[in-house]
Amino acid sequence: MARMKFLCDADRCIDCNACVTACKNENEVPWGINRRRVVTINDGKPGERSVSMACMHCTDAPCAAVCPVSCIYPTEDGIVLHSKDLCIGCGYCFYACPFGAPQYPKVGDFGSRGKMDKCTYCAGGGGAEAPGSAAEFEKYGSDRFGAGKLPLCAEMCSTKSLLAGDGDVIAQIYKERVLKRGYGSGAWGWMTAYREDIEV
Amino acid sequence: MAFFARIRLAAFVMLFLGLMVATPSIAQKLGPDGAPNPTASATNERDLLAQFPRAEGRIDIPDTKAAVLIQPAGRTWDYFHEVLLHWGGAVVILGTIGVLGLAYLVIGRIRITAGRSGQKILRFKTFERISHWLTAVSFVILGLTGLNITFGKIVLLPVIGPDAFSDISQTAKYVHNFVSFSFMMGLLLIVAIFFKDNLPEKVDLEWLKRGGGFIKNKHAPAGRFNLGEKAVYWLSLLAGIAISVSGLLLLFPFYGTNIADMQIAQVVHAVVAVLFVALILGHIYIGTLGMEGAFEAMGSGEVDLNWAKEHHDLWLARKLASEERPTQPSATPAE
Numbered sequence: 001m002a003r004m005k006f007l008c009d010a011d012r013c014i015d016c017n018a019c020v021t022a023c024k025n026e027n028e029v030p031w032g033i034n035r036r037r038v039v040t041i042n043d044g045k046p047g048e049r050s051v052s053m054a055c056m057h058c059t060d061a062p063c064a065a066v067c068p069v070s071c072i073y074p075t076e077d078g079i080v081l082h083s084k085d086l087c088i089g090c091g092y093c094f095y096a097c098p099f100g101a102p103q104y105p106k107v108g109d110f111g112s113r114g115k116m117d118k119c120t121y122c123a124g125g126g127g128a129e130a131p132g133s134a135a136e137f138e139k140y141g142s143d144r145f146g147a148g149k150l151p152l153c154a155e156m157c158s159t160k161s162l163l164a165g166d167g168d169v170i171a172q173i174y175k176e177r178v179l180k181r182g183y184g185s186g187a188w189g190w191m192t193a194y195r196e197d198i199e200v
Numbered sequence: 201m202a203f204f205a206r207i208r209l210a211a212f213v214m215l216f217l218g219l220m221v222a223t224p225s226i227a228q229k230l231g232p233d234g235a236p237n238p239t240a241s242a243t244n245e246r247d248l249l250a251q252f253p254r255a256e257g258r259i260d261i262p263d264t265k266a267a268v269l270i271q272p273a274g275r276t277w278d279y280f281h282e283v284l285l286h287w288g289g290a291v292v293i294l295g296t297i298g299v300l301g302l303a304y305l306v307i308g309r310i311r312i313t314a315g316r317s318g319q320k321i322l323r324f325k326t327f328e329r330i331s332h333w334l335t336a337v338s339f340v341i342l343g344l345t346g347l348n349i350t351f352g353k354i355v356l357l358p359v360i361g362p363d364a365f366s367d368i369s370q371t372a373k374y375v376h377n378f379v380s381f382s383f384m385m386g387l388l389l390i391v392a393i394f395f396k397d398n399l400p401e402k403v404d405l406e407w408l409k410r411g412g413g414f415i416k417n418k419h420a421p422a423g424r425f426n427l428g429e430k431a432v433y434w435l436s437l438l439a440g441i442a443i444s445v446s447g448l449l450l451l452f453p454f455y456g457t458n459i460a461d462m463q464i465a466q467v468v469h470a471v472v473a474v475l476f477v478a479l480i481l482g483h484i485y486i487g488t489l490g491m492e493g494a495f496e497a498m499g500s501g502e503v504d505l506n507w508a509k510e511h512h513d514l515w516l517a518r519k520l521a522s523e524e525r526p527t528q529p530s531a532t533p534a535e
Contacts, residue, residue, distance in 0.1 A: 112374050
């Protein structure tokens with residue numbers, strides 16, 4: 001089985017936020033929830049870089065480890081999914097997540113965050129709903145992955161900065177790019193998420 | 201003129217030396233083919249994280265905490281929560297229960313040596329007892345619901361299954377969040393009511409020297425509260441402040457706090473909670489199983505005269521003295 005990963009080539013990201021919009025539209029996520037976002041490092045300074053970030057679907061996902069009700073788990077493709085039926089909205093996954101991926105529909109005073117929502121790699125949900133069903137879409141969003149497609153954010157990326165797919169394949173693509181153009185600011189988040197870097 | 205010429209020469213040499221130093225760094229900004237390297241001034245993740253604890257930037261959305269791109273401390277917090285807290289918490293709490301069990305087996309129940317006199321004397325007024333039990337009931341509820349968040353998935357989840365466990369945990373979360381206010385109120389009341397009697401006295405040292413009443417046939421003198429009780433009071437006050445402040449931060453996430461503050465608040469909350477539970481387990485033991493005649497002080501409020509003589513002689517003497525000289529010429533016993 002292929003291990004699915006995300007990779008953002010920051011030297012190609014132009015901060016257009018099309019990935020963010022694609023995600024919101026494809027999964028029809030409510031207001032205030034941003035499964036994907038673009039963060040600009042050194043904004044306005046020399047060497048400014050933008051990075052598109054969502055759930056990285058970590059190896060040994062810390063969110064899954066700290067969840068008090070164990071509702072987060074990795075699939076055999078390495079995609080980290082969760083069950084909103086079991087989630088109690090405690091907010092621990094947000095404290096553990098190195099990438100700020102978990103989102104909550106409410107502000108969270110007195111622990112009233114509501115059910116956690118995050119990037120599902122466009123692979124539906126981790127609950128009891130049938131894959132690709134309307135009930136699943138309502139709760140978790142699109143199941144493109146089940147139909148053999150990759151996450152829409154990466155598919156839509158105009159500069160092909162955001163890559164999704166088999167980790168080995170996208171790492172190879174990135175390596176070739178860096179070798180060809182002669183530079184690369186690295187695979188952002190890979191060391192923290194997958195405990196490995198792409199050495200060129 | 202020679203002076204200015206020399207200055208000009210010095211300036212030229214300086215400029216030349218400066219260029220020699222600067223040239224390599226300029227060269228680095230060019231690629232192997234002489235084209236400018238666009239990443240020469242770009243930061244990469246490794247350098248950024250070597251410099252700062254988190255990689256942060258600008259974000260287009262109003263959610264300010266989303267500006268944190270990468271915070272590797274999340275994995276550290278995961279390690280604390282899943283390894284250190286699980287092991288530390290289990291060792292401290294089970295260890296305390298073990299030590300108390302051992303104390304019961306070795307020392308046993310501390311009896312009233314002279315036996316019960318049958319005469320009662322009021323130790324805690326109704327309001328004092330209400331304050332105590334408000335705090336105590338809140339504490340037990342908070343303790344159990346809090347332990348569920350940490351240990352529930354190990355202890356309870358395999359027994360009752362994920363659906364029932366999630367329902368219980370969700371309810372427990374809300375109970376924990378709202379009972380916290382009755383706990384804080386009870387704690388404030390206790391701290392205020394018993395403040396004066398918990399100030400350190402000279403007799404506390406004497407009490408300690410004589411083994412705190414744990415050694416048979418060795419009387420340990422004490423006022424209204426002995427040094428052991430005072431320790432419970434002051435440690436509860438400190439733990440109570442730490443747990444209340446960190447708890448309030450957790451109740452209102454990201455109000456003036458960032459991700460690191462939230463993690464620290466949770467660590468403080470969890471560590472203090474475990475120690476607090478251990479302290480209160482000791483307090484519960486000595487107030488119930490560990491000592492004859494102690495529970496009724498907080499139960500009915502009245503203790504046996506002989507118990508008071510053996511454990512709080514100075515307080516009893518003061519109390520009896522004040523009762524002998526009533527300020528009001530009334531036949532009702534002074535409270």
